Amino acid sequence: MRLVVIIAEYDPFHKGHEALVKAVRAAGATHVAAVMSGSFVQRGSAACLSKWARTRQALSCGVDLVAELPLPWAVSGAETFARGGVALANALNADVLAFGSECGDAKQLWRAAKLLQSPQMGQKLRENMKAGIQFATARERAAAFLTGEETAALLKQPNNILGIEYCKALQQQKCSMECFTVKRQGAGHGSMEESDFPSATRIRAQIQSGSGWEASLPSGSAAVVRQELAAGHTPASLQRVERAVLYRLRVMSPMEYKTLPDLSEGLENRLYAVAHTAGSLEELYDMVKTKRYSHARLRRLVLAAFLGLRAGDSAGTPPYLKILGFGPKGREVLARAAQKGVLPLLTHASDSRKLDSRGQNVVELENRATDIWALCCPKPAPAGLDRTAGILVLEKGCV
Amino acid sequence: MRLVVIIAEYDPFHKGHEALVKAVRAAGATHVAAVMSGSFVQRGSAACLSKWARTRQALSCGVDLVAELPLPWAVSGAETFARGGVALANALNADVLAFGSECGDAKQLWRAAKLLQSPQMGQKLRENMKAGIQFATARERAAAFLTGEETAALLKQPNNILGIEYCKALQQQKCSMECFTVKRQGAGHGSMEESDFPSATRIRAQIQSGSGWEASLPSGSAAVVRQELAAGHTPASLQRVERAVLYRLRVMSPMEYKTLPDLSEGLENRLYAVAHTAGSLEELYDMVKTKRYSHARLRRLVLAAFLGLRAGDSAGTPPYLKILGFGPKGREVLARAAQKGVLPLLTHASDSRKLDSRGQNVVELENRATDIWALCCPKPAPAGLDRTAGILVLEKGCV
Structure with missing residues (x-):
């Protein structure tokens, strides 16, 4: 087999x-x-x-x-x-x-995965993040700095990024599969x-x-x-339950916001404030969005609130x-x-x-x-x- | 004045x-x-x-x-x-x-209010309720038994009933107002x-x-x-948030159902089961309804769940x-x-x-x-x- x-x-x-x-x-x-x-x-x-x-x-x-x-x-x-x-x-x-x-x-993807796990990469990435750059861009620039434009170019494309993450996971979990x-x-x-x-x-x-x-x-x-x-x-579509999502965001306590997964730098406070103003999900995403947080990340955060997911559930x-x-x-x-x-x-x-x-x-x-x-x-x-x-x-x- | x-x-x-x-x-x-x-x-x-x-x-x-x-x-x-x-x-x-x-x-309403608070009324009402009759009907029949059809007739009409409750409250709260x-x-x-x-x-x-x-x-x-x-x-209408109400009823724990106001005889278990099946609010009310629970009472119970009200809030x-x-x-x-x-x-x-x-x-x-x-x-x-x-x-x- x-x-x-x-x-x-x-x-x-x-x-x-x-x-x-x-x-x-x-x-x-x-x-x-x-x-x-x-x-x-x-x-x-x-x-x-x-x-x-x-x-x-x-x-x-x-x-x-x-x-x-x-x-x-x-x-x-x-x-x-x-x-x-x-x-x-x-x-x-x-x-x-x-x-x-x-x-x-x-x-190529395997090599990029190794690079992303290197100490130099971690350091450079943190430097770029501190400057207020969104994670994906910060990582791309760090790769360009360390290995040149070829690896950086890989990191511009969503399926390459996912592939690199697969390779990283294979390395970290010490899997022998090809x-x-x-x-x-x-x-x-x-x-x-x-x-x-x-x-x-x-x-x-x-x-x-x-x-x-x-x-x-x-x-x-x-x-x-x-x-x-x-x-x-x-x-099926989240649009059909749009008011249910807004309902959930309006009735959650500030403490519940703090338990959401993948938060950083007060994103929960920003989301809490906007959730009490927005009249639709698109309006909400547009109002919360900053250069640091991608649209997809905000969607996942809102979804986590709606489904009752908390930090640590995906540990x-x-x-x-x-x-x-x-x-x-x-x-x-x-x-x-x-x-x-x-x-x-x-x-x-x-x-x-x-x-x-x-x-x-x-x-x-x-x-x-x-x-x-x-x-x-x-x-x-x-x-x-x-x-x-x-x-x-x-x-x-x-x- | x-x-x-x-x-x-x-x-x-x-x-x-x-x-x-x-x-x-x-x-x-x-x-x-x-x-x-x-x-x-x-x-x-x-x-x-x-x-x-x-x-x-x-x-x-x-x-x-x-x-x-x-x-x-x-x-x-x-x-x-x-x-x-x-x-x-x-x-x-x-x-x-x-x-x-x-x-x-x-x-007339004032007299009916006095009757409703009498010990004889309480006893007769309990007897009728034990027989499985809905509260409003049980009360009407008890009044007919104790004072004849005139008071019972009053209790058939919603604004009379509310008026009698006002009179009862005035008596209980010892208010002097007319x-x-x-x-x-x-x-x-x-x-x-x-x-x-x-x-x-x-x-x-x-x-x-x-x-x-x-x-x-x-x-x-x-x-x-x-x-x-x-x-x-x-x-404004609850119909616009129908799926939000169904969402709330689906994510509430059995323990949360037990804290709802105005429950009796396992109504919370019945509601819990139906809430996980019904695809609309009308379907839900129709499925939960029994001869003991009026439609209005069910609507209020569902609303209490949606708004986060608990037994004791209206004490x-x-x-x-x-x-x-x-x-x-x-x-x-x-x-x-x-x-x-x-x-x-x-x-x-x-x-x-x-x-x-x-x-x-x-x-x-x-x-x-x-x-x-x-x-x-x-x-x-x-x-x-x-x-x-x-x-x-x-x-x-x-x-």
Whole structure:
């Protein structure tokens, strides 16, 4: 067996995702597993499609097994996101970690990861941050200063940055798995431009508007979107609960603001003040935004408040390996992970009872988040989906 | 000075309200004050118009001063609502308490109030309740058993019931003020029927739909509605924050459910279960409703959860007398209340600092409720209105 793991959101699973699966198969993978975000995603928002719909998409398009990246890691910045994803890839006993990047060269990313962990880098970065520069820019300039423009250029592109974080996590967690990257095709991350491989952002906007998305999805994935649209389960969106988010921000005490994750330099005070003035989320983000805090970081902070996440929830690595579904060859992946036994394996809601208190806490955060996600659907879905939805088993290769 | 106090919601102030003010003037009142609900009202909902808009309406239509019935009493059942209102009328040093009723006969209501407080009534009521009958019906039947159909008939009509509760509160609080009631004209409470004096329910529905309301309001009151509509401040509605209410009900712990006011016989367990299934508020009310719990009681319970109210918040009587506004003759009312000095008088947001901890707690509940009310407006208003809106002083008699 040669198991390749891909860390992804699949919101939705599109032709670019399919191309990566095909590329790893062509490079020798016998089995492909995905570590996938759950009900909320890294851009600080609700997933457009439920995690079960996205699992069905992935399984019907060539992925053998889907494991869930727990909420605290899934809605964190790149470093924590990668730390959680790599730990789960390791628990799955992966031989290879695969991902798309703008540069398409794993060696370059690996070198950059080493540089980012060096003492000189840390010092230079702190100097730049003290000057009031936003983290991403400060890091880019420090890299340029230490190694020249080539590494700095890598750090300008979002999928390279994520790839470097994967490499960093592999180094820090002393994982022996290989890195495999393919050059991203088509439109850039977050781009709205037309392309044979449009970005997920563009495809989600097309699902919202009702047309144009079909051509960008493999047929199995498109079939799932059609079913979910017909059932009123998609497109889910934080916009539908905008006043609920504002409500939460207005009723939280100043003490509760101080427990939010990823705060620095009084950001909580700024957010508290603005939350009591803003009449919409866009207005809120625009009012809080400064040159130090990116829009995505603010979105994640607001989402953490809404979901009840606190500093420390995403410390370390995930406490369990939860399986959302698998196809015909997935049982072999599951057996190999069980044999390695790095983390408790959850294949049924009741399995969480066996976890320690930290594990149970993460499960509760996940369940509550899905209860809230259900309110983001066109027609609010009942709560308790995480407790009632069983693991998805696809005996044939297609939905 | 002969001061008459009216306890009201004025949502909005209509011609029926104006008729009552004229009737008390005709009966000898030299000054008229109102004790009025704030941002949320007894039907378990957000007020359609802000408390400041409703104060402007009342002052421009013949009321000399408006005091605020604090939130915990304003959103409680008739008995607690009346207890709070009568205590504030007493703090204003009223000579007369005036209200509309279906029977129009204060003596009858006064006698019924005495009956309701008798030991025989208490015993009979408990017997009926044990048989599983809803409170209102159980009380009606007990009255019929003890005194015949006449008193029982009184208890069938909502404004009579409220009038009887006012009489009960006057007796319990040993207030010397007189009772004055006029027979309600026009459509019944909550009715949607056409009339020269349509119900506030019908008028609010007309404001929602955009037409037909103007003829039912005195001109000064109609002018305020026009201004508020133009500014996007009305109609406020709990419907606009429906998903926020569902969110709150989904994230509350079972322990928090147990602290809600006015629970009995496991209602909190029933509500908890349904809150995790219902996809809308109407669905939720329909699913929780039983023959024991009226729709209005469920609405108030859900509202209490949303606003963070707890059992005990409405115990006893309000801890302060807060003035929302006054007209030319209002200063004399204010001076008389200050002289009587039954309760601390709040005429400025900063006055609340002088209150004891119970008083400050009620102020905080009120402020938070108004922050949430602001999200019920067509365009969400900023938080902090209770802290920034000054007392309304009308030097002339008209807006």
